[in-house]
Amino acid sequence: MKIAVLSDIHGNLEAFQAVLGAIEHRRIDTVICLGDNIGYGPDSQAVMDLLAEHKIASVLGNHEMAVKNRASLEWFNPMAQKALEITLAQLSGPAVAKICQLSFFLVKHGLRFVHGVPPANVFLYLFQVPEKKLIQKLDRLQEPICFVGHTHDLGIISWDGACLAKDKLTPGICQLDENKKYIINAGSVGQPRDGTPEAKFLEYDTQTRQLTVRAVDYPFTDTGKKIIAAGIPKMYAEKLAVGADTVKRG
Numbered sequence: 001m002k003i004a005v006l007s008d009i010h011g012n013l014e015a016f017q018a019v020l021g022a023i024e025h026r027r028i029d030t031v032i033c034l035g036d037n038i039g040y041g042p043d044s045q046a047v048m049d050l051l052a053e054h055k056i057a058s059v060l061g062n063h064e065m066a067v068k069n070r071a072s073l074e075w076f077n078p079m080a081q082k083a084l085e086i087t088l089a090q091l092s093g094p095a096v097a098k099i100c101q102l103s104f105f106l107v108k109h110g111l112r113f114v115h116g117v118p119p120a121n122v123f124l125y126l127f128q129v130p131e132k133k134l135i136q137k138l139d140r141l142q143e144p145i146c147f148v149g150h151t152h153d154l155g156i157i158s159w160d161g162a163c164l165a166k167d168k169l170t171p172g173i174c175q176l177d178e179n180k181k182y183i184i185n186a187g188s189v190g191q192p193r194d195g196t197p198e199a200k201f202l203e204y205d206t207q208t209r210q211l212t213v214r215a216v217d218y219p220f221t222d223t224g225k226k227i228i229a230a231g232i233p234k235m236y237a238e239k240l241a242v243g244a245d246t247v248k249r250g
């Protein structure tokens, strides 16, 4: 079983289309999204339509939480709130209904998928969890791998029962060990913060335990222009060209 794992598309239609194009050329059995499909970008509704068209399963992200429960808008910084207000005005009734049905986590093919931190946290960032807590979480994890997003940065945490290792992930192949447990951060399709502008996604082969990080070029200048035209704060357009973070929360 070959699974493509996508996270944090954030209303970036051009990046999502480029990733779907890359997936079409590979033998992928299923695609799973880790949430934050909407917000920041200019095309949240079109991204929702494309997810539905391709029947792609997704968990809830913190941006979807702002749709499901408007009170959670308070969690976001003012710039992200402004972007989200514009997103909320764009979304159709059926898209909102679909978002409200998303769950906090999914377990599929023996693997766990969650937006922030296992077992099911949508708001907490992985880097906020102290090592002792991470080890507890990995010990309690029923599945060998939990895929997460939320930080928009790629990374892999492994635990063999004695040693916790945290490493960066870069495009290429990584062989996973059947005797270890992992938390793997898929980075971001539509608002990367790993220092490079390409859309990132993961491929995982459940039989060979091979993890592949893919980086896909897309016309981020076009997306940036659309962000500005939509009235979304300009910084979300500027960040696309550098793949870097300038805000702490979102």
Ligand SMILES: [Fe+2]
Binding pocket: 008, 010, 036, 061, 150, 151, 152, 250
């Ligand atoms: Fe996000």
